[in-house]
Amino acid sequence: MKTFKLITSFISILSLLVLFSLTVFASTSIEESTKSIVRVISKTNTKSSLGSGFAIGKPGNSSQYFASNNHVVELNYDEVYIIYSDKEPVSAKVIAYNSEKDLAVLKVEKPIKQIIPFIFANTNKVSVTQKIHTLGFPALYDLIHINEGLGNLEANPEDVTIGTGTINRKDIINNTKTFVHDSKISQGNSGGPLISESSEVIGINTFIRGTSDAENDNNNDLNVIYSESVSIDELISLLKKENIPYQISSKNSISGSNSNNLSSSFFTSFRSKLIVIIIIIIAISSLIVLFIIIKLLKMQKKSSNHGNLENIYSEQDQPELNQQNYDVSNENTLHSKTVVINQSNRNIYLEGINGHFSGERIPFKNDSIIIGRSKSKANLIYPDSFSDISGVHCIIKYNRNINKISILDKSTNGTFLKNNNRIEKGISTEVSLNDEFYLSTDANSFRFVKLN
Numbered sequence: 160m161k162t163f164k165l166i167t168s169f170i171s172i173l174s175l176l177v178l179f180s181l182t183v184f185a186s187t188s189i190e191e192s193t194k195s196i197v198r199v200i201s202k203t204n205t206k207s208s209l210g211s212g213f214a215i216g217k218p219g220n221s222s223q224y225f226a227s228n229n230h231v232v233e234l235n236y237d238e239v240y241i242i243y244s245d246k247e248p249v250s251a252k253v254i255a256y257n258s259e260k261d262l263a264v265l266k267v268e269k270p271i272k273q274i275i276p277f278i279f280a281n282t283n284k285v286s287v288t289q290k291i292h293t294l295g296f297p298a299l300y301d302l303i304h305i306n307e308g309l310g311n312l313e314a315n316p317e318d319v320t321i322g323t324g325t326i327n328r329k330d331i332i333n334n335t336k337t338f339v340h341d342s343k344i345s346q347g348n349s350g351g352p353l354i355s356e357s358s359e360v361i362g363i364n365t366f367i368r369g370t371s372d373a374e375n376d377n378n379n380d381l382n383v384i385y386s387e388s389v390s391i392d393e394l395i396s397l398l399k400k401e402n403i404p405y406q407i408s409s410k411n412s413i414s415g416s417n418s419n420n421l422s423s424s425f426f427t428s429f430r431s432k433l434i435v436i437i438i439i440i441i442a443i444s445s446l447i448v449l450f451i452i453i454k455l456l457k458m459q460k461k462s463s464n465h466g467n468l469e470n471i472y473s474e475q476d477q478p479e480l481n482q483q484n485y486d487v488s489n490e491n492t493l494h495s496k497t498v499v500i501n502q503s504n505r506n507i508y509l510e511g512i513n514g515h516f517s518g519e520r521i522p523f524k525n526d527s528i529i530i531g532r533s534k535s536k537a538n539l540i541y542p543d544s545f546s547d548i549s550g551v552h553c554i555i556k557y558n559r560n561i562n563k564i565s566i567l568d569k570s571t572n573g574t575f576l577k578n579n580n581r582i583e584k585g586i587s588t589e590v591s592l593n594d595e596f597y598l599s600t601d602a603n604s605f606r607f608v609k610l611n
Contacts, residue, residue, distance in 0.1 A: 189292060190535070192358045193319035195274055197225060198242040198296050198312060199251075199265070199350055201232040208234040211295035211351035212241060212265065213360070214276040215394075217404040221270035224403055226394055227350030228365055229256045229263045239265060242314040243274060255401040260335045260393045261365050263350075264403060277352060279391045279407045280359035285326065285338070293322035293342045293364050293386070295351025297546040317533040317550015318571055320345065321543050327385060336390035338362045344386040345546065353388040359408045362388035507557055507564075512595065512604035515541055520608065528555045530598065531570075547572050547599040556587070564607060565589045572599035 199212040210231030216224035225241060232239050232253055240248035251265040297320055324342030331337065338353060344364045353362035366387035398405050508520040509528055521528060521539060531537035533550035541548045549570040556565050568574040568582045575581050577595040582588045590596070590607075597604040 189321060189354075189356075189358060190316075192277070192294060192352075192354060193316040193321070195222070195277055196294050196296065196314075196316070196319050196351060197274070198314040199225070199227045199231050200240045200242070200248065200312070201234040201236070202238055202240075203235045206234060208232070209347060210349040211347060211364070213294070213350075213352040214274045215264075215398070215403075215405055216276050218276055218278065218406050221272045222274040222276050223267055223270040224276070225251065225265045225267075226352075226363060227263050227265065228363065229258050229261045231350045232256070232263050232265070233258065241265065241267065242312055243271065244315060245313045248312070255397055255403070257393075257397055259333070260389060260397075262363065262389065262394055262397055264394075264397065264401065276406075277354070277358070277360045279395065279405060280355055280361045281408055282336075282361065282390055282392050285329070285355070285361055287326050287328055289326045290356055291324060291326055291338075291340055291342060291361060292354050292356075293324070293340075293344055293348060293351065293388070294319055294354060295344075295348030295364060296320070297345060297347045313571065315550060317531065317536065319351075320348065320546045322348075324386075329390075330387075332387065336392050337366075338388045338390060339385055340388065341385055343367070344388075357408075360391050362390050363394060365389050506610040507592075508608050508610065509539075509555060510606050510608045512606055513601075514603040515545065516605070523555075523557045526557050526559060529553075530555070545603075548603065552598050553582075563589060564592065564594075566596060570598070574598055575601075577604075 195214040197212045197214070199210050201208045208231055210227055212225040212227035212231075214222035214224070215226050216222055233256075236253045236256075239251045239253055241251050242248050249267050249271070251267050254264055254266045256263040296314060296318060322342040322344070324340050327339045327341060329336070330339050338361060340353070342353075344367045348364045351364045352360045353364055354360055364386070395405065395407075397403075508522055510521075511517045511519045516539070524538065528539050529537045529551060530539045530541070530548075530553050531551040532541045532543055532545060532548050534540055536551050541552075549572065552568075552570040553574045554567040554569065556567070557563075558565075565587045566574060566582055567587045568584045570584070573581045573584075575597050576590070577597075582596070592607050592609060595604060595606040
C-alpha cells in the first residue's frame with residue numbers, strides 16, 4: 160500500500176514538472192522572438208523616421224528580408240537602415256511597399272546569420288479573445304538623440320517591449336484586413352510584429368486609436384482606446400506579388416516563389432526540441448520509478464514484516480537545510496519587507512526611494528545587483544511595462560574588501576546621479592554611500608543605506 164502511495168506521489172510530481180517545462184518554454188519562445196526584431200530608420204539630411212521591423216523570408220539560420228510599415232520608410236526610400244543588437248547600421252533597400260495598406264519590405268545585401276525569420280500564422284485559426292503580444296523598440300529617447308548619429312543607436316533584444324492583450328475583433332478598415340486588439344502600440348513599435356502565444360506572426364503593428372483631452376485641460380496626451388494591426392494576409396499578398404519567400408504555420412511550406420525547401424525554422428526547431436526534452440524527462444523519471452520499485456521489492460523480501468518503506472530512507476538521505484538567502488530575482492520576494500541576509504553581506508543595502516521598488520531594501524547578493532527588465536540577465540527585475548528601463552540597465556557592485564560602491568551603466572536611456580549628471584555608459588563609476596541615483600527619470604530613484 161505504501162509502495163503504491165509512493166509511486167502515485169512520484170507520478171504527480173512528474174506531471175507537475177512536465178507542466179512547468181511547458182510553461183517555461185512557452186515563455187522562452189516569446190523572449191526568443193525578440194532576437195528577430197530590428198530597428199528601422201529612414202533619413203534625409205535634416206529629418207529621421209524611426210520604427211521597428213521583423214525578419215521574414217526563407218526559413219533557416221539567416222535573414223535577408225524584413226517587414227515594416229510604409230510610414231516608417233516613406234520619408235526617404237533611398238536611405239533606409241536596419242540596426243540589430245549592438246551592430247553598426249546596415250543599409251537596406253525597399254524592394255516593395257503598399258502605401259494604402261501601410262506595408263514595406265526591405266532587403267539587405269548579405270543575409271544576417273544572427274537573425275532567424277518568423278513563421279506566419281494561419282489567420283483562419285485566429286479567434287476573437289485570443290491572447291496576443293506586440294513586439295517593438297521604444298522610440299521616445301531615440302527620437303530625441305538620433306541627431307547625435309546612427310552609431311549611437313542600439314537594438315538589443317533585451318530592450319524590445321512586449322505588450323500583451325487579446326484580439327477584440329477582425330475588421331476591414333480602409334480596404335485593409337485588420338486586427339483590433341487592446342495591446343498598446345507605443346511610439347517606435349510601428350512595423351513590429353503582432354504574434355500569437357506560439358510566436359507566429361498574426362499581423363503588423365500599425366495604428367493607435369484614441370481621443371485627446373486637449374479641449375478639457377490643455378493636455379495633448381492621447382488616451383488610448385484600442386490598437387490596430389494589419390493582418391499578415393495583406394503582407395502575404397505583397398510577398399506573393401514580388402516572389403519573396405515566406406512560410407505559413409502548417410505541414411506544407413508556402414512561398415511567393417513556390418519553393419518546397421522551406422522546411423526548417425527556429426520556431427519549428429523549438430517545438431521539436433521541446434518535445435525531445437519532455438520525452439527525456441519522462442524517460443529519466445520512468446527509470447527512477449522503476450529503480451524505486453525494484454528497491455522496494457528487494458526490501459520487502461528481506462523484511463520480516465513484508466517491507467516497512469520507512470526503512471528505505473535514513474537521515475543521511477534528507478537534504479541539509481541552509482539559511483535562506485534573499486533572492487532579488489524572485490518577484491514575490493521583492494515585495495516582502497522582511498529579508499534574511501547572509502552574514503557576509505554586512506549591512507549595506509540598496510533602497511528604493513520611489514517608483515516600482517519604493518521602500519524596498521535589497522541586499523548585495525554576490526556583491527552585485529543587476530537592474531533591468533531581462534528575466535534572464537537581471538536580478539532586480541522591472542516589469543516589461545517599464546519600457547524606459549533597459550533589459551540590463553545598470554550593474555551596482557560593492558567591493559567589501561575596500562568598502563567601495565560603483566555603478567556601471569549599460570542602458571539606452573541613461574543612469575543619473577541626484578545632481579542630474581549622467582553616468583558615462585560602459586565605464587564603471589565610483590560613488591559614495593551617501594549618493595542617490597535614478598534610472599531614466601527621477602521616478603525610479605535609489606540610494607544606499609547602512610544599517611547598524
